[in-house]
Amino acid sequence: MDYYILANPHSGHGHGQQVTDKLTAYLTQEKITYYLFNTHQPFDEHRLMMTILAQKNTDDRIIIIGGDGTISLAVNALPAEQAFSYIPAGSGNDFARGLEVSLQDTIATFDHIHKATPQTIYVLKYESETLSGIATNNFGIGLDAAIVDAANQSLTKGFLNTLKLGQLAYLTTALKIIFAKKPFQVTVNGVTFTKTFLFTLTKHPFFGGGVPLAPNASLMDTDIHLVEVDRIHLLGIFALIPKVLKAKHLANQHVHHMVNNSFTLEITSDQPVQIDGEIHQLKAHQTLRVTTEKRTIIK
Numbered sequence: 001m002d003y004y005i006l007a008n009p010h011s012g013h014g015h016g017q018q019v020t021d022k023l024t025a026y027l028t029q030e031k032i033t034y035y036l037f038n039t040h041q042p043f044d045e046h047r048l049m050m051t052i053l054a055q056k057n058t059d060d061r062i063i064i065i066g067g068d069g070t071i072s073l074a075v076n077a078l079p080a081e082q083a084f085s086y087i088p089a090g091s092g093n094d095f096a097r098g099l100e101v102s103l104q105d106t107i108a109t110f111d112h113i114h115k116a117t118p119q120t121i122y123v124l125k126y127e128s129e130t131l132s133g134i135a136t137n138n139f140g141i142g143l144d145a146a147i148v149d150a151a152n153q154s155l156t157k158g159f160l161n162t163l164k165l166g167q168l169a170y171l172t173t174a175l176k177i178i179f180a181k182k183p184f185q186v187t188v189n190g191v192t193f194t195k196t197f198l199f200t201l202t203k204h205p206f207f208g209g210g211v212p213l214a215p216n217a218s219l220m221d222t223d224i225h226l227v228e229v230d231r232i233h234l235l236g237i238f239a240l241i242p243k244v245l246k247a248k249h250l251a252n253q254h255v256h257h258m259v260n261n262s263f264t265l266e267i268t269s270d271q272p273v274q275i276d277g278e279i280h281q282l283k284a285h286q287t288l289r290v291t292t293e294k295r296t297i298i299k
């Protein structure tokens, strides 16, 4: 059994390179055969995964090293029946938090992988006329899309990440966007929300680098968690933020939490959507269906 490693050396501001170096040194020392495929540019994951799939034998294993963007792109390139392992090396690492994989100890994570047997997890699968794919983290419409878009571009994120306060980047950007973002209307599984501010579907608890948006969500079951927050006055929003950070927000009257294994929704105005941190557009009056897809992880 050999290892095929797909690594993004740029993830986590260079942490991907450090994690890869640590792992490959250990594999060499342990005389475990591996083949390393480093991404050379953004969105290189699909091409590399195709090469790996063409070269590997059935009993060889795939390890993905990177952050949330890397794991999302890599899983989208993988056939559903192909097992994979993941060693986190990003800045947010929400998928790794959801999987309960160590964010620190690369070698311990590999040792677990090496001895582990395959397990089933469920990730989001989304389909509309113009958008389709797999989301390993979250699918968000409106506010969180605007926040992710702005946070990805903001200089603050890089600065705060160097201080290991990446979560704050989303928070400070969120504060700015909160003043500007208008509510929108969405109908989901027959329920209409007329003044939606934040609308996020997720299979695991975390959002924006460890914020527990859906504290009871799990990758191990088929439940999809929808968290919807209404547009309320600014004081109410500010009062809600510490509650979200402490996972106490679901009891708030302006927060709606629905759990189902399938959601069908439609919006009445065009909105930005963020899918695993990538920004797309969702058109008004297009039906979007979100279900789960079974995947196999070795962790």
Ligand SMILES: Nc1ncnc2c1ncn2[C@@H]1O[C@H](COP(=O)(O)OP(=O)(O)OP(=O)(O)O)[C@@H](O)[C@H]1O
Residues within 6 Å of the ligand: 008, 009, 010, 011, 012, 013, 039, 040, 041, 042, 043, 044, 045, 066, 067, 068, 069, 070, 071, 073, 089, 090, 091, 092, 093, 094, 277
């Ligand atoms: N060699 C490369 N140079 C620049 N960008 C790359 C390279 N390889 C991959 N990418 C891009 O990096 C992005 C993924 O980064 P990733 O999300 O994994 O790290 P991160 O942002 O540090 O972590 P997190 O999302 O967990 O905060 C993807 O858009 C991917 O295409």
